[in-house]
Amino acid sequence: MRLLVHNLLMCNKCDKNNYPLKIEVNKSVIMELEFKKDAILKLIPKLDFEVLSNTVRELGFKQFPKQIPPNVDQDLVFLKDLHRVLFETHIMDGQLTCPNPSCKRNYPITNGIPNMILTEDEQ
Amino acid sequence: MDLDIAIEAREKVRNPTIKLNKKLAIAIATLTKSEKKPFDQLVTQEPSNKLIAVHFGVGDQDDYDTICNYVKQFGQNKIMIYPVRNYAFIEFQNIQQSLQLIQSLQIFENIKFANLKYQNKERATMFFYTNEQELIGGGMCDIPNAMRQINIPGLYLIHDFITPEYEKYILDLIDKQEWSKLKQRRVQHYGYEFIYGDNTVNVNQPADKHIPAFLEDVRAKVSDLIKPQAEINQLTINEYLPGMGIPPHFDVHPPFHEKFVTISLLSGLVMSFKSFKGEEHHLYLPPRSCALFTGEVRYAWFHSIAARKIDKVEGETHFRSKRLSLTFRTIRNDLKCDCEYQFFCESQGYNPLTMKSKNPLLQEYLAKLNQIGIIQDNKVVPNKTQEEIQLLEEQQQQLLQIPKATEVEKKYVYEIYEKIAPHFSSTRYKPWPKIEQFLKSLEPGSLVADVGCGNGKYLGSNPDIEIIGTDRSENLLKICKEKSDAYQVFSADSLRLPLKSEMFDAVISIAVIHHFSNKILRQQAIKELLRICKSKGLVLIYVWAMEQEEKTFNEQDVFVPWNLQFKYEDEKVINQEVQQQFKIDDQKKTVVYKRYYHVFKQGEIEELLSEMPGFKIVNNYYDHANWVVILQKD
Incomplete structure (x- = not known):
């Protein structure tokens, strides 16, 4: 799972305060991918950048900007960081947790695949 | 002159050459039509271990036994009988066995046949070598596939309502009572006389015959079941021989109270149900079961028994034999029904004479x-x-x-894909061009969801866009990941996607919606696709078409077999060490799993969508035996 997917996922067991899910990482890997400036620029406005930034910094990349920098299309350093964060970092093992204190449902990530299926009585 | 013609005609009938040639012509016509293949391609002159037998019994269990017993004497074999069309496919272990059978046949003008006794009458059964691996067995598909369990509001099926001993005890006694003969079948009435034509009873005139004392136990048990309704006071016993049926009807409202039951004795059969909204279901009523009709099914659904000798139950052929049904009702003397289904209620304005059509x-x-x-x-x-x-x-x-998946989706979709994932994936590697074209037409940087991505065959279709896949089957998702580490997938229920709303530029749903067994679920799945899609975003939907060349469907709710090769199967299943509901085919080395589909009629997906808001249909077409729509969200 990449952080792009995390940016879209929510908990379905509850319907309030169910986004963003907390991440716990046991194993992550970097897989290099060709950098495509145009594609990443087009993708930026589709993200919840605040959520992405908070997650990245919580996971240890403290210098990652809190906001999209001005003149982002010129800021190659940032775009490459973003490329690494969004496209090249894969969380292989860990878990996602619903942020709602009265829910806290855990969703395991195994072999890079989050399991978001609820059990019969959770639906 | 007339006499000459008559004599000539009689000669023709007597002449065995003409008779056999006629049978051969029928056999050829039947096989060609049902197998959709020319006869000379179906059969071969060269000896083969596989044979086609065309027999001319009536196709009931006895005839089935006759042909099986005959063939068995030549060696171990696998035989598949297609009852409606009266032919069989036989596979021997080796050619010697089939050769022996063919050599033992009578030959008359090159026609090879055996005279076998069906229903105490000798009939010629012809045999031909074939190289076919299996036959279609057309004709069986004309019979709707019934379920052992269905969801109809108000209908309950109670298995083993009476014991086999009690069944035997009452059967003997019932048979000793006096039967009234109807045009189609024999009946007995107790409590109140039934008036056919009006399908009612004379409530003021209880019949002389009371419900017999030997049926008191079952009457009391039924009365208990229908509480707080007044006790059962009317009973109708029907005898159904194979081939007999009853046309669609509902029990008239006023002379009867709401709840009634029908108990099946001796043989099971399939009862068909059709709702006032047009919904249709077929349910197998096993022997000694009790079907309880209440509420909607009792007041507003038609039930019927098709006049057939054979039923199809969850894909399996079921031969009918004699069945008795005991229908227990409570008469209401006030003749006033206050049900909420006024449109079929004679005490609330419904008139069957003027309002039937x-x-x-x-x-x-x-x-x-x-x-x-x-x-x-x-x-x-x-x-x-x-x-x-x-x-x-x-x-x-x-x-x-929040509509939830039913047992049908769980048992015949989710579990099956989990089971067949690797084999399924090995047969689904080629992306369909029109879907790839759609994905390639999207702007670079587009965010796309593939809901029901299966083995991920579209996840790599366009490297300039981000495609995220989701599926219910974890085994299929593992295959996605094996194909490419870069593929982004997660497992989820497509009736409730764990995705934020309005995020995706496009959403695709390929061969998914047809796996949901009712309209509410199909609409719910589409609602979810629309929810996650952005305003002005596109949703591409593919559903399997009823109208297609590859397969013929005679109904929309179907169970399609998947022959899982042994190499993909758990050894414990093959060796039958674990209990399982699916058939093991030792000869073909497969386990036959079944997947549920609702195949869509032309225009049906558009109709389903017409009840939903928030988008317009920008394109619709037919591709690879699927009906396709492209929606644009408002």
Whole structure:
């Protein structure tokens, strides 16, 4: 799972305060991918950048900007960081947790695949 | 002169050459039509271990035994009988065995046949070598596939309602009673005489015959079941021989109370149900079971028994034999029914004579249902406490808000894909060009969801866009990841996607919606696709078409077999060490799993969508035996 997917996922067991899910990482890997400036620029406005930034910094990349920098299309350093964060970092093992204190449902990530299926009585 | 013609005609009948040639012509015509293949391609002159037998019995269990016993003497074999078309496919272990069979046949003008006794009558059964691996067995598909379990509001099926010993005991006694003969079948009435034509009873005139004392135990048990309704006081016993049926009807409202039951004795058979909204179901009633009719199914569904000798039950052929049904009812003397299905209720304005073909009450009712948007009308029946009513209403509300997968999806879709994933994936590697074209036409940087991505064959279709896949089957998702580490997938229920709303530029749903067994679920799945899609974004939907060359469907709700090769199967299953519901085919080395599909008629997906808001259909077409729509969200 990449952080792009995390940016879209929510908990379905509850319907309030169910986004963003907390991440716990046991194993992550970097897989290099060709950098495509145009594609990443087009993708930026589709993200919840605040959520992405908070997650990245919580996971240890403290210098990652809190906001999209001005003149982002010129800021190659940032775009490459973003490329690494969004496209090249894969969380292989860990878990996602619903942020709602009265829910806290855990969703395991195994072999890079989050399991978001609820059990019969959770639906 | 006339006499000459008559004599000539009689000669023709007597002449065995003509008779056999005629049978051969019928056999050729039947096989060609049912197998959709020319006869000379179906059969071969070269000896083969496989044979086609064309037999001319009536195709019941006895005839089945006759041909099986005959063939068995030549060696171990696998035989598949296609009852409706009266032919069989036989596979011997080796050619010597089939050769022996062919050599033992009588030959008359090159026609090879055996005279076998069906129903005490000798008939010629012809045999041909074939190289086919299996036959289609056309004709069986004309028979609707019945389920052992279905969900119809108000209908309950209780298995083993009476014991085999009690069944035997009452059968002997029932047979000793006096039968009345109808045109189609024999009946016995107790309590009140039934008036056919009007399908009612004379409530003022109890029949002389009371429900017999030997049936008191079962009467009491039924009375218990229908409480608080007044005790059972009327019984009809029907005898159904193979081939007999009863046309679609519902029990008239006023002379009977709401609840009634029908108990099957001796043989099981399939009962068909059709709702006032047009919905159809087929349910197998096993011997000694009790079907309890209440509420909607009792008041507003037609039930019928097709006049057939054979039923199809979850894909398997089921031969009918003699069946008795005991129908227990309670007569209501006031003749006033206060059900909520006025449109079929004679005490509330329904007139079967003038309203049979056009029923304004029904139209009004359906219009009202559409207006309030409740498709499943399940108002609470009286005699419940206030809390119970509230609880039920809440559940109903919940059901309308979050439709859940039924047993059909669980047993015949989710579990099956989990099971067949690697084999399935090995046959689904080639992307369909029109879908790839759609994905390639999207702007670079687009965010796309593939809901029901299966083995991920579209996840790599366009490297300039981000495609995220989701599926219910974890085994299929593992295959996606094996194909490419870069593929982004997660497992989820497509009726409730764990995705934020309005995020995706495009959403695709390829061969998914047809796996849901009712309209509410199909619409729910589409609602979810639209929810996650952005304003002006596109949703591409593929559903399997009923109208297609590859397969012929005679009904829309079908179970399609998947022959899972042994190499993909758990050894414990093959060796039958674990209990399992699916058939093991030792010869073909496969386990036959079945997947549920609702195949869509032309225009059906558009109709389904017409009841939903928030988008317009920008394109629709037919591709690879699928009906396709492209929606643009408002």
